Amino acid sequence: MKSVFCLVMLSLSSAYADIAGECDMAGFYLELGCTPLPQADNTTICPDAFDCPDLRINPDPNTCYYRGVSYKPGAPFPQNVVKNPCTKNCGCSIINGVPQFTCAVVDCVEAEDAEECIRTYEVDSCCSSGPVCGKDAIASLKTCEIDGVMYKEGQAFQPVNTKKTCVCTAEWNGRYDDPASCRDLDCAVEIHYQDMIFSKCAPVFFGNQLGCPISFVCPTEETKVIHGQNIRGISSQCFYGNMTVNVGDTVTVAEKCTKCVCNVPPYISCIMKGSCDD
Template identity: 55%
Template sequence: MKAVFYLVLLGLGGVVTDLAGECDMAGFYLELGCSAVPKTDNSTICPDAFQCPDLHPDPTKCYYKGVPYKDRSNIPQNIINNPCSQACSCQVSGGPRFECAAVDCVETFDVDLQQQCISTYDLESCCSTGTVCGTDAIAALKTCEVDGKTYRVGEAFEPKNTRKTCICTGEWNGSTEGAYCRDISCGLEIHYQDMVAQNCAPVFVRNTRSCPIAFQCPSPTSKVVRGLNRRGVNSECSFGNMTLSVGDEVTVGETCMRCSCEVPPFVTCTKQVTCDN
């Protein structure tokens, strides 16, 4: 499967737009190798729907980026665009899935270190690769101004309206196309292969442009609530064996979560951080 090119060039002024960072669900679909369905109008650059390949044609194998893997075979590390996914091997017992080595970062647990020092990162490392401690040493570091925030050399950040993670360097010039940035990979096929194959719905917090935190599958009590397809989108969503039109919702039994068909073919669930029960 060929990689999908994330950036589209707009006609006005040659402005480059990060489709994955600015359009709902675009990053999710592009990571799975899906392609945008051409729009019937030019109202926005964001696709109304996507078309996805058969993501799991053989139930006895695992798949990553269209390549089949037999039981106990490993994905080559150099093709995994996520340094936090290490030593991932196919397991078919109980349903095809990938299992990866656990990566625990010391900075996640060392509260004292966070208070006294700043952690520095390498673009291809999952955990911090160093620390800078002391008020004078930290103050001497060069900085990057991004989205109204200040980052010091070695600190990681994710610019708004992009699907990128970047490291502050002395060469930072505001562009996310330099060697100090890389595309974010959510590891959808690695961590949620069985859920994707079952047409479960990705669960997001607040918006659908980030990585999902989980997947929601249908339950025996799930029901489709018909809505209005105000955009007139012809594509449909699948949720397990259910079929929804754009604008339809589906009940999942959680008060703080709304699941609906917005950008087919996957139903999308959005979880609120706070809500009235």
């Protein structure tokens, strides 16, 4: 029985990795520990909605939360629980009466190279581990062909239809679930936007909803709900502050190139376009 259980868990983990790279909002929700709700008709792998237990709790106004664990101001926050290598030295603080994580964000400042070079990376590094320079040195490196593109050993890439960041290694076996070559692309949304998440504000994505949110937008007194069509007949609803919004409805925001809609509950999600004409 135990081996069957492990096999099921492995299958679920694989499925979660797939939907994170292929389905709108899936990566965002899975990072928050939400559970995908199965579709009624099972037409695609993409869930119609997610169940997010933390949305139902009444958070302690003097506590920070990360991946289901609470942290008081000044309490130790171990670096090994942070899944984003560019986020360091985090701690819980109360700022203007609101609990927030404060962290050092690594800024990778790298000098221009005087000759032909490529930047190389480690799987769990934020910044480049150093350049390899010169035609002969570069030519001697192993290569990996991913999605029709050839990468040199040490170069980083993000495979299409995944929410992974990988590094071409000498032992590359083509498997995105190999921790020696790939890791999940973690946005650290709970760390950077905890107050926005508990306030049920809407994550804003650029271009599509498969990557990391670039900001959040919260309801105001001027916010209006514009009723749309719930073509998929989804019964779950979105929360926007104290508002409840049906699937297919949009909410007005100040940024005119940003559209916010209830598409995959329970969060309203927004897409910022590069041009208002798009």
